[in-house]
Amino acid sequence: MSFAALCLALAIAQSQDSTRHIAIDERLAADAHLHLGDRVSLSATPGESGSVATIGAIVRRSADPAEIARGEYKVRLHLTQLQDLLGYGDRVDRFAVATTSEQVIGSAAERINSAAFGFRAHRSRDIAVQTSATFAVVSRFHRAIGVITIAASAIFLLCIMLLKVDERRRDVAALRLMGISARTIVRGVVLEAAGIAVFGSVVGVGVGLATSWLVNLHYQGVYRTPLRFSIVTTDIMLGAVALSLVLGIVAGWLAARRLVHTPPLALFGR
Amino acid sequence: MLFTLAAASLIRHRARTVLAILGVSVSAAMLLDMVMLSSGMRVSFGSLLTSQGYQLRLAPKGTLPFDTEATIKDGDAMVSQLLARPEVVAVSPVFGGQLYILTAHGVIASSALGVIPAVEADYELSSGRQPATANEMVANDALLAATGASLGDTVHVGSGFDSQLRTLTGERTLRIVGRARFIYMAREQKGAALPIETLRAMQGRDADGRVSLAMVRLVPGQDIESERAALERLFPRVTVISIAEALKQVDERRSYFTQLAVILGAVSLVVGFLLVTTLVTVSVNERIGEIAVMRAIGVHRWRIVAQIVLEASAMMLVASPVGLVLGLVTARYLNSILANFPGMPERIDFFYFQPSAAWTSLGLLALSGVLAGIYPSWRSASLPIAITLRQEAVG
Amino acid sequence: MSAMLEVRALVREYPMGDERVAALRGVTFDVDDGDYAAIVGPSGCGKSTLLNLLGVIDRPTSGTVAIGGERVDQLSDGRATEFRLRRIGFVFQRFYLMQALSARENIELPLAEAGLGKVARRDRARALLDYVGLGAREGHRPSQLSGGEQQRVAIARALANSPKIVLADEPTGELDARTGAEMIALFERLNADGTTIVVVTHDEDLARAARRMIHMRDGVIVGDERAR
Numbered sequence: 031m032s033f034a035a036l037c038l039a040l041a042i043a044q045s046q047d048s049t050r051h052i053a054i055d056e057r058l059a060a061d062a063h064l065h066l067g068d069r070v071s072l073s074a075t076p077g078e079s080g081s082v083a084t085i086g087a088i089v090r091r092s093a094d095p096a097e098i099a100r101g102e103y104k105v106r107l108h109l110t111q112l113q114d115l116l117g118y119g120d121r122v123d124r125f126a127v128a129t130t131s132e133q134v135i136g137s138a139a140e141r142i143n144s145a146a147f148g149f150r151a152h153r154s155r156d157i158a159v160q161t162s163a164t165f166a167v168v169s170r171f172h173r174a175i176g177v178i179t180i181a182a183s184a185i186f187l188l189c190i191m192l193l194k195v196d197e198r199r200r201d202v203a204a205l206r207l208m209g210i211s212a213r214t215i216v217r218g219v220v221l222e223a224a225g226i227a228v229f230g231s232v233v234g235v236g237v238g239l240a241t242s243w244l245v246n247l248h249y250q251g252v253y254r255t256p257l258r259f260s261i262v263t264t265d266i267m268l269g270a271v272a273l274s275l276v277l278g279i280v281a282g283w284l285a286a287r288r289l290v291h292t293p294p295l296a297l298f299g300r
Numbered sequence: 301m302l303f304t305l306a307a308a309s310l311i312r313h314r315a316r317t318v319l320a321i322l323g324v325s326v327s328a329a330m331l332l333d334m335v336m337l338s339s340g341m342r343v344s345f346g347s348l349l350t351s352q353g354y355q356l357r358l359a360p361k362g363t364l365p366f367d368t369e370a371t372i373k374d375g376d377a378m379v380s381q382l383l384a385r386p387e388v389v390a391v392s393p394v395f396g397g398q399l400y401i402l403t404a405h406g407v408i409a410s411s412a413l414g415v416i417p418a419v420e421a422d423y424e425l426s427s428g429r430q431p432a433t434a435n436e437m438v439a440n441d442a443l444l445a446a447t448g449a450s451l452g453d454t455v456h457v458g459s460g461f462d463s464q465l466r467t468l469t470g471e472r473t474l475r476i477v478g479r480a481r482f483i484y485m486a487r488e489q490k491g492a493a494l495p496i497e498t499l500r501a502m503q504g505r506d507a508d509g510r511v512s513l514a515m516v517r518l519v520p521g522q523d524i525e526s527e528r529a530a531l532e533r534l535f536p537r538v539t540v541i542s543i544a545e546a547l548k549q550v551d552e553r554r555s556y557f558t559q560l561a562v563i564l565g566a567v568s569l570v571v572g573f574l575l576v577t578t579l580v581t582v583s584v585n586e587r588i589g590e591i592a593v594m595r596a597i598g599v600h601r602w603r604i605v606a607q608i609v610l611e612a613s614a615m616m617l618v619a620s621p622v623g624l625v626l627g628l629v630t631a632r633y634l635n636s637i638l639a640n641f642p643g644m645p646e647r648i649d650f651f652y653f654q655p656s657a658a659w660t661s662l663g664l665l666a667l668s669g670v671l672a673g674i675y676p677s678w679r680s681a682s683l684p685i686a687i688t689l690r691q692e693a694v695g
Numbered sequence: 696m697s698a699m700l701e702v703r704a705l706v707r708e709y710p711m712g713d714e715r716v717a718a719l720r721g722v723t724f725d726v727d728d729g730d731y732a733a734i735v736g737p738s739g740c741g742k743s744t745l746l747n748l749l750g751v752i753d754r755p756t757s758g759t760v761a762i763g764g765e766r767v768d769q770l771s772d773g774r775a776t777e778f779r780l781r782r783i784g785f786v787f788q789r790f791y792l793m794q795a796l797s798a799r800e801n802i803e804l805p806l807a808e809a810g811l812g813k814v815a816r817r818d819r820a821r822a823l824l825d826y827v828g829l830g831a832r833e834g835h836r837p838s839q840l841s842g843g844e845q846q847r848v849a850i851a852r853a854l855a856n857s858p859k860i861v862l863a864d865e866p867t868g869e870l871d872a873r874t875g876a877e878m879i880a881l882f883e884r885l886n887a888d889g890t891t892i893v894v895v896t897h898d899e900d901l902a903r904a905a906r907r908m909i910h911m912r913d914g915v916i917v918g919d920e921r922a923r
Binding site for chain 2: 743776785787852
């Protein structure tokens, strides 16, 4: 099978065919109202009459990030069918070679390249790196946005924690007047701040999972792809909780230190 | 007085205010970036399309220009018909293909555009001149660098390359007379332009009269949409695309970024709003007694609301310029990442700064600042004065 | 002499759980224009509740209050605010000055609210500071002033819009004896200059300085005597 841009015109099925079968993607089937067994006319040039083929399969698009924003349809034909249509003779754009084991890929490619005339062998992995360049760019973009978002969240969290601890000024003043040591108070406040941070981040992870589900639901519908756009991994969840915990402890410690260094009566506003 | 009280309140809790301003700045930066992203590519692409003054583009049916290798048969006849129309001022046909150049290090493949130099709208000359004869061409920096050629050099080129025989087909010797920047080509893409007849001749008889795209400039004041419809009726095998239509198709392709921008922009705004609301609420709660006294001595409720809204807005306004600068820096960085999209025209910006983007961000921030201040201040200004005073006295 | 303050059958009840507790149970009295009345009584007898109702910062459950002939017991929030601004001067036990503002700016606050221009309110604030003996302290913040000085600024603030009546809630409560005596003298001077004053106090010296002493117990007036 091979791919090419083709013009496809719907021909009314008249009789049982001796035509060749093609596969089309489900997006094309839905948009052009095509069904299995329908006969279509294929040509390489718009408006020109081409050869008639029967739709033998409707295939689901792969979860390829490089394709999500592309609106083209895909038609799969037998190699010789497409070569005939394009007037390619027996030319091919590329072909794949399976090796007996992974270890011999390098030596096989070398042997082919030393003997080949007019083409080069590449490792599939190298090709994959090149073809996923779009995805790599999007991934880098998302990472950069993620860093900015984390910075904003960190500041927000720090601010909230400071406020939360500041709310306890009267309690802290009362404890100090009762003779509780500054160290014990700082420890207590930090513990409370850490508890709030962990609880908040766990709730946040829940919100994140729900949002991720909604994002996937939405974009899978928009782009008609099984690709998952958002995945909340264990690493991400642990990272979020750990970051919140660290920020909670830092904010709690900073605020508690300030409170215990302020005279208790001043904390009471006297 | 109102300003003094608002400023005093902000200064009273310096650490809190600084953190809030920092938080809002990052939110503002993100918001600006997302406003720029939501419209950037569209505006950037739109300015590219309009810069050359051609309002309509004719491409093979069902494709975007150069989306596939499809061409319009009898393109020359179509161009003649177009030029015969009183509504049309100029037509620029383009025929696309490949150019292979033999160098000491091997064969270099480049995109090639066959154009009529006098009316072309695909590139800008940075030095040299337009091709004046059939055996002249212009090239971009990427091609010149790859071949090691300079202006005035002649190069041996072909329109095809037989990889088995390692020979060029459709050979010509062309002289490079200009250095060009191709508007729609990617940064790293090698490109050349030569007279349309030369490229067609190199490709053989099949290419006779074919064009990949024709750009049409209309008489000033002409209704573009009606002319578009008329041309589509006249040439049923051709798609006629107006700039608006092209932008619509671009919109579809960039919808992911638009939606991402809307979601992240909204999140930034909500985070900024929540931050300021939280701070203002806490600040107001700390000053309940003071507010009750002000109410007792006859200060109107709306003036207390105004003071607190002023505080919230001041935080937003101090944070905004910082955020805008931060936003421009991050936009530049993010744009440099997205510029690496394979095949992305060099002159397309995902983050396109327009003063309106800054004003929109500033306006949204100011609005959220005002909204953030209204609720807590109105609530506190509406508390029963006598009870609040008594509680404050006890507290 | 005409009545500056007319209070009739004033009742104020507060909900407390399922029950209602009466802080005032039918209070009736008048205060003449230019008079100086002290309301005294044990804690919880309803003095402060009464003062709040006279000051239009609370509404009675029933009964009426008129100040300068105008009913004020059912004013809307906006009109009550306006009334407090222009007709009533408040002095609180804990001064309640704006810490961020200087002494002069604290006095200018109600003047600005009343729409007075910058120069006019500055002149007025300075004149009032001179009147209370703090002409040299206009730029000082409350934290830089003693308790007595803060209370003087609070009195000057209460006088800012030339109110018909000044209401004071334990104005000497936070002051030492010497400063308290200075405050009493200031109130006497204020009254001598024509300001009607109603003061709620536990301070016997302050109460004795008033021309009239109204005794309260359990939400009702139990005695009303002219001091001299």
